[in-house]
Amino acid sequence: MNSVRTIFQDGGIYIALYAYLALAMIVESIYDNEAFSRWTARAGMIVIVLLIGFRWNTGTDWMPYLRVFYTTDSSSDYDSVVFGIDQGYVLLNRIVFYFSDNYSVFLILDASIAVGAVYVFIEKSTRLPNMGVYLFYTSYAVTHFMGSNRRMLAIGFVCMGFLFLSKERRIWEGWPRWAVPFGIAATVHRTSLAGLAGLMVSRRAWPAWAVIIGLLACLGLGMAGLPFSGLEWLGGTLAQYTGISAIDKLVFYTSGEAELGTDVNVALQAALGVAKRSSVLVIFIAYMRFGNPSQYAQRLYNIYIIGCAVYFAMVGSPIFQIISTYYSIVEIVLIPIIFAEIPKLKVPYILYLLVVPLLLLLTALIPYLELYVPYRSIFSTF
Template sequence: MQPTSLLSTIDALLSNGYVYIFLYIWVLCGVWVDLSNVSSRSKKSVFILSIIFLFTFIGIRWQTGTDWDSYKKLFDTLDLNWDSVVTTRHFDSGYVVLNLIVKSITDSYTVFLLVDSAVTGIILYYIIKRSSFYPSISVFLFYSNFMIAQFMGSNRRMIAMVLILWFFYFILNQAKIKSVVTLAISFLFHRSSIACVISFLIPKKIFNIKQTVLIISIGAMIGILGVRSSFFEMLNIFMQANYSDSSMAGSISAYTLHSEDHLVLYTSNPIVTTVLALGKRCVFLFFYIWIIVNSKKVIDKVTCFFYNINVVAISMYIAFIGSFFQMLSAYWAFAEIILIGRIFYYAPIRIKILFAVFMSFFGFFQLANALSVYLDLYIPYLPFWTTIHRL
């Protein structure tokens, strides 16, 4: 199955992807509701409905999204005993436990998906509610930039990603025990999240422009000089020498030796994807810097820290371009849904409207690009009650 061009994906969206367009229009309306003068109660209602719509959409899908067969096979074949937590390979223990709990109650994979998405949605709802001044704007960025690529198929990783947002929040508030526990739980659902441990080193004081440029430049130099390849080769040698029997060692070996092939396989046109991703990051970063520099209000500590996380995410993305490990930057990049919902607070109304218009158009292309990875697995969207089956 080959990736589809962006123009072909847009054509498919307009002809047979109505449900994705409906959701896009809904979350886009939420942006304008957040920016309007309607009551806070109305804004909260739109936010809650958006979360319900999106995670129900994830939960009731059937044969839609990536990795469908492997996750369903795990649920269908999993033995109902706690030894499965240890003996099941290629799936993280926390995710296996969640499968065991649901399967002990019902054999319905749809019920499992609904539970999996509900857990994720609830965790995400509360971190956005607590941290974002404009929650529906946060939801819009979530849908257009992250949901399709990160949540429509990766049943394990989506729980890990929303937990990492809480991990960042606890680091900021110096809740060391809570941050460590949250990271540990995230690790149980997707081991790659352990990379976020380096977030303890991210300073709380906001990066100035020179520091921002320096950090991003370091990422560019790492990518250009190929330092990352040497690092992962050494990591692969270490893991094979000391933990050769572990599935993590196997994964690191596979991704290190065949990272470029894996990247091409799991993206659409790599050039289009990279241009869109870097273009979006640069425009958004310019917007953040402009707001921070020109704000007449003191930027609060949460916004400062999440801005720093975003700068680190951009640097990591650039450093790992062309490598499978580029996907690791998604944990830090995901924090942008909180940052965007806070930074808008400091912008003049005219700038808010102009940037919201930009987001309206650019977000659609981001959504289309995410769908183009495996268009046939997303369009048409199939709910669990469908009589249609994908070939």
């Protein structure tokens, strides 16, 4: 409770933005006006860009990426600073640094590209963009977009790649529409290639019984630690091939060298993550069973299921659970798509969306409270 009180007292900017986006979402659900929805949603995304871009010494990713920006290739510690950093991201740093050595300029550009890509995904997928922006902010903006400069770019371009599925066509028809975004994503964070599996999902929603059995099996395997043990074995087997970046990273993340903050309760975070996904799955499964979902909605649903499977299988291994984000982010458009088609359940649906995402925002801030609260910007005097 002390942490929650601290957020409301000293992290007012996070709560104020939540309040604005929640209000815009509520008004949008009552007042059906396309122009209003579009411009209030865009305003919300611009504020999120500024929140990310104007921060200073705020967020879990601050120091590592600050060093990448200011370390030139002639520096003696250059190799250690950029270890494991994909070359596309390094190149972006060098290009921006050539024109300006102001790190805030880089952050604004970085955030504009990543958040802009996510917004295109939202606006082209649903007629309720405010709801999509609200869900993006509460579930992803703080955790991932203020947690990794590289990952947020990769997530944004993966979202652009998934837009390919909005039209009925085979994967080789108009392939540059998904290949280019995924190619760019891979240059800044190679783990984004995992998202390619989302392009190959069935055009029809997987049956509920298969989804439930499969996810329970994944959760059981995850709780037993078998998938992570398999990765540990693979890392140990390949450890002799040092010098290959992907192998070095695998060994690093499975050897115990990568530690989370000492205040992070991994078990509690995992339990909350499973509970949140389970509640969303109830809505999704019910809609697929009793609603009239489009082919696009059914494919997004299948992508979300893959994300849940990865998350459940890696319970207790937060580093590898992050990969599930490339799939689960589709919820920011699938939830609004469903909401638009069930007007009779508007009130309980809104109540659910007001409570659960707020809890997600709070649980994203609490483990790293000292890194996020108070919010420090380039205009701060402390």
